Amino acid sequence: MEATTEVAERSAELLPLLQKLQAEFHYLPEQALRAVARRYHVPLTQVFHLATFYNCFSLEPRGKHHVRVCLGTACHVRGGQRILEKVLRELNLIQEGTTADMDFSVEGVRCLGCCGLAPVMRVDTRTHSHLKQAAVPKILQKQRTPAGNGL
Amino acid sequence: MRAAKAVIGNQTALRSIAAQGRKSLVPDRPKISVGMATCGLAAGADEVFAALQQEVAKRDLPYLVTPTGCLGWCSQEPMLDVKLPGQPRLTYGRMDVRKARELVRSLEKHDLKLPWILGVTTRDPNPVTGSESIYARRLNGLSGVPRLKDLPVFRHQVRLVLRNCGLIDPASLEEYIARGGYLALIHALRELTPEQVLDEVTRSGLRGRGGAGFPAGTKWAALKRQTATPKYLVCNADEGDPGAYMDRAVLEGDPHSVLEGMLLGAYATGASQGVIYVRDEYPLAVQRIQEAIAQAETAGLLGEKIPAARRNGSFGFQVRVVKGAGAFVCGEETALIRSVEGHVGEPRTRPPYPVEKGLWGKPTAINNVETWANIPVIVQRGGEWFAKIGTATSKGTKVFSLVGAIKNTALIEVPMGISLRQIVEEIGGGIPDGKAFKAIQTGGPSGGCLPASQLDLQVDYESLTRAGAIMGSGGMIVMDESNCMVDIAKYFLTFLADESCGKCFSCRKGLERMQEVVTRICAGKGSERDLPLLEDLGWLVHETSLCGLGQTAPNPLMSTMKHFRAEYEAHVREHRCPAKVCRELIHYRIDPMLCDGCHACVRVCASEAILGEKKAVHEIDDARCIKCGACLEVCVPKAVEVH
Numbered sequence: 001m002e003a004t005t006e007v008a009e010r011s012a013e014l015l016p017l018l019q020k021l022q023a024e025f026h027y028l029p030e031q032a033l034r035a036v037a038r039r040y041h042v043p044l045t046q047v048f049h050l051a052t053f054y055n056c057f058s059l060e061p062r063g064k065h066h067v068r069v070c071l072g073t074a075c076h077v078r079g080g081q082r083i084l085e086k087v088l089r090e091l092n093l094i095q096e097g098t099t100a101d102m103d104f105s106v107e108g109v110r111c112l113g114c115c116g117l118a119p120v121m122r123v124d125t126r127t128h129s130h131l132k133q134a135a136v137p138k139i140l141q142k143q144r145t146p147a148g149n150g151l
Numbered sequence: 152m153r154a155a156k157a158v159i160g161n162q163t164a165l166r167s168i169a170a171q172g173r174k175s176l177v178p179d180r181p182k183i184s185v186g187m188a189t190c191g192l193a194a195g196a197d198e199v200f201a202a203l204q205q206e207v208a209k210r211d212l213p214y215l216v217t218p219t220g221c222l223g224w225c226s227q228e229p230m231l232d233v234k235l236p237g238q239p240r241l242t243y244g245r246m247d248v249r250k251a252r253e254l255v256r257s258l259e260k261h262d263l264k265l266p267w268i269l270g271v272t273t274r275d276p277n278p279v280t281g282s283e284s285i286y287a288r289r290l291n292g293l294s295g296v297p298r299l300k301d302l303p304v305f306r307h308q309v310r311l312v313l314r315n316c317g318l319i320d321p322a323s324l325e326e327y328i329a330r331g332g333y334l335a336l337i338h339a340l341r342e343l344t345p346e347q348v349l350d351e352v353t354r355s356g357l358r359g360r361g362g363a364g365f366p367a368g369t370k371w372a373a374l375k376r377q378t379a380t381p382k383y384l385v386c387n388a389d390e391g392d393p394g395a396y397m398d399r400a401v402l403e404g405d406p407h408s409v410l411e412g413m414l415l416g417a418y419a420t421g422a423s424q425g426v427i428y429v430r431d432e433y434p435l436a437v438q439r440i441q442e443a444i445a446q447a448e449t450a451g452l453l454g455e456k457i458p459a460a461r462r463n464g465s466f467g468f469q470v471r472v473v474k475g476a477g478a479f480v481c482g483e484e485t486a487l488i489r490s491v492e493g494h495v496g497e498p499r500t501r502p503p504y505p506v507e508k509g510l511w512g513k514p515t516a517i518n519n520v521e522t523w524a525n526i527p528v529i530v531q532r533g534g535e536w537f538a539k540i541g542t543a544t545s546k547g548t549k550v551f552s553l554v555g556a557i558k559n560t561a562l563i564e565v566p567m568g569i570s571l572r573q574i575v576e577e578i579g580g581g582i583p584d585g586k587a588f589k590a591i592q593t594g595g596p597s598g599g600c601l602p603a604s605q606l607d608l609q610v611d612y613e614s615l616t617r618a619g620a621i622m623g624s625g626g627m628i629v630m631d632e633s634n635c636m637v638d639i640a641k642y643f644l645t646f647l648a649d650e651s652c653g654k655c656f657s658c659r660k661g662l663e664r665m666q667e668v669v670t671r672i673c674a675g676k677g678s679e680r681d682l683p684l685l686e687d688l689g690w691l692v693h694e695t696s697l698c699g700l701g702q703t704a705p706n707p708l709m710s711t712m713k714h715f716r717a718e719y720e721a722h723v724r725e726h727r728c729p730a731k732v733c734r735e736l737i738h739y740r741i742d743p744m745l746c747d748g749c750h751a752c753v754r755v756c757a758s759e760a761i762l763g764e765k766k767a768v769h770e771i772d773d774a775r776c777i778k779c780g781a782c783l784e785v786c787v788p789k790a791v792e793v794h
Contacts, residue, residue: 008493008511011493014493050494053495054478055478073394073555073643074555075393077555078555110646111392111394115394115395115396115628116560116561117560118555128193132784134784
């Protein structure tokens, strides 16, 4: 009985720990995952299962700036997909991912909860709303200059 | 800070804090409250806030500039309220930095009637106490300014759950208490038995607001009967339905309402531990609820032994926040439990239901944010009072996020039984840009799309289910003639196939196959046989999936096939998209009669597909065009057409 509770307690700590690691490294390095598995006496597959199941985790290093284009329903009906494509074109990316210079990572996400202001995208902690394709280059440019380095 | 002030042990202590809160809510100097929930911030409210502070400081004015939650009229963000002593509450919308500075200058000159004023409020109802806060009895020189509550967007609303959102500073426990907060809890802990509290909730007829609509009283009674300890209460704030942000608004604007609801639930059922599971994508909501928990703990309202509880020995309730990690399926209660326990969010079979065996095998009652926020009002005003609102089977109000192709995008709270038409046409103000209404989607990815012929439907659990949609958590997405319903079905199937946990073969593979078929149809490669195939697959996934995600996944597709069959047929028979959305089936063309040669399109064209000299008529090379829509966006004479 005690052993089961212990296992349960250990498991409960895994997800918050991975979230902390993701926040600190901006992705989950393989070495970190192996260390977690060893430390918590859980199979490596269990740790990888968590890391690959939940959307907030990335196994690949993310760029300096994290661009999340909302593809929620309200944003979709107001052209969210086109905004994502514009962002990808601006950054010379064929699909969602990270730029070669590691400056930007782009992904489509489902619902940031600002549906009344669709279409929406979040760059790091700043949310931009009522987006038109024409506004995208300027928003991304602001992140490149040293002065506008991630609000 | 004096210790006597810190802990709230009885009604006297509560009253004294309420007095402080009232001074802060309606101060004796001008106060500007800026809507600083995620929506407001996304629209630039933080810049407006900073500009106001700067201007006030520059002019050395004794004005207060404070944050508040979601005022509810999203299309008018950033919004703010001005409260001058002895004056009604004034609401302004579409604010920006320039207008903010001008506002301060005008206030100094006592000039309140600025062009961006939305409305005036002389009194605000207090649903908890049943009384009203009266700011001023007359409009005091503001004739011509409409009363906010008479505006079409607010006229039909009954704000019980949203009672404090936009009115209080969410970080102020005193203001929450001044609006009747914790009255219900203290009253219950000192004067009612747990059975009496449970009774009120049962009598209210409150049904779970997360979407399933299960009677809250029944769930709580089942939890109460359990003998295993500890008993858990969970607040499901995973709000994964795209287009829905009701729970976010409550957590960001009035976090204590959820805590008080859970405390009352714990008292009624004998639960001692609580978990608030908030999705990872809501950092501000997480921050606000954590602040509120800390405040409640300091005030002795949360803890192992809560001083205010006198009857039945000691009562204790402790709550912690658990962040989601980005998985739609974790909104399903058994998947949520697995996630809290540190596993992937794979649902389990029921029975056993969580009330018998939930978190770590212990009895657990899971309710949605909106459900919890209703509880203090129900306990204070009585279940019978609550049951007078709504319809025979669906009591009370429902919060909806009205978004999409609608003039007034807004977070609304209306009594059950209101018609969809009233929501779309009166509250929403109809469709913008002169376009025609096409469909309204309710219930998120588990729901369905209803056409114009269903607009007179009464909004309640049974009516919506009968019509092929569902109530869901409250997302209401309006679509117009420029949306393709087959594309919408593809959208939802893509989402669900992505979010399927993968446990059940039919959900995992079935949704993947359905998504492939619909994508083919949108690309003009579909055939007549695809339609019955989709229906078969849909039935199979529905019948053989373990959890609600799979069981309801075919709904968006099925409802669109039922109500918009002609559109599907056009796609498969004629390879045509009537709404001109599906990329492979449309062509962009410049009308030579309208083009003025301004060259704006060439500058934004993604694939160098537009040819033309400046001042001459331009032409699009169809072979190179990727239909990105950038030219459509910038063409002033509207010469770009879609076929």
